[in-house]
Amino acid sequence: MKRISRITATSRPALLGAVVMLALTSASVASADDGPGPFGVTADVVATRRTVRVGALFGADRAHKLPGGHFCTASVVHSRKGDLIVTAAHCVDGVDGDLVFLPGYRDGRAPYGVWKVRKRYLPDGWAKRQDEDSDLAFATVENLHGKPVEDVVGANRFTTGTATGATAVTVIGYPDSREVAISCTNKPTRHSRTQQRIACPAFTGGTSGSPWINGDDQVVGILGGHEYGGSTDDVSYSVVLRREAAELYKDAVGDS
Secondary structure, X not given: OOOOOOOOOOOOOHHHHHHHHXXXXXHOOHHHOOOOOOOOOEXXXXXXXXXXXXXXXXXXXXXXXXXXXXXXXXXEEOXXXXXXXXXXXXXXXXXXXXXXXXXXXXXXXXXXXXXXXXXXXXXXXXXXXXXXXXXXXXXXXXXXXXXOHHHHHOOEEEXXXXXXXOOOEXXXXXXXXXXXXXXXXXXXXXXXXXXXXXXXXXXXXXXXXXXXXXXXXXXXXXXXXXXHHOOOOOEEEEEOOOHHHHHHHHHHHHXX
16 A cells, blocks of 8 residues: 655655654643633643544554554544544545544553544546645534434534634644644735635644644644645645535535
8 A cells, every 4th residue: 555644855864853843742731721821832632532533644554553554634523423623635536445523542551442434525627636725625424323423522513714814723633653643823814816825833744634723623724734744744735625525525524
């Protein structure tokens, strides 16, 4: 299976990355908790009822060998059947084999279960021409022990049409080099008519698909889009969620 993680144009020595992450984490863990924390600081995620809605994507062949096997991030969003997750299109398009989603994944463990991805939903703009302005996808997951994933970990609301930068958002994602999620809170800014950006350090490969969550538990962005989410680790992108995103969500919810 092709390993899909966030594509970066520049590479950095592993030791430097570890030192930077250590410094960022020691600076503050508040931004990973329910409070907003300082802007632009990246820290390890503290497990709460809100943060466990975010999880890691794995190939199904890694379900029994989890450490080091995740490649992208996804999160649970509200739907009628409670079985819907959202991520970046480039995370699920063209991936051979089955996928599984592990909400709240941490340190090689799946505290809320391993959920098999059933069906993937891609917008036409991505399916036909891999348009970076359409780098968004939904997927449904099968019930586990008779329950949908939303009943187990809850869900955020997928929301389109919000003004970029109107409020701060918290980005939560799984770098593929680490076994714990990281988070950062900041205000997005406009990159173009169709793309928004956020300054958050150390969002490396594997963080594609990370939700941008505002204070009302609304997902208003998905890490991806321009340059598959960004050409540096410190600035990340998302498509602006408008009509195409709304129609795709409607299709996924109606079909789930």
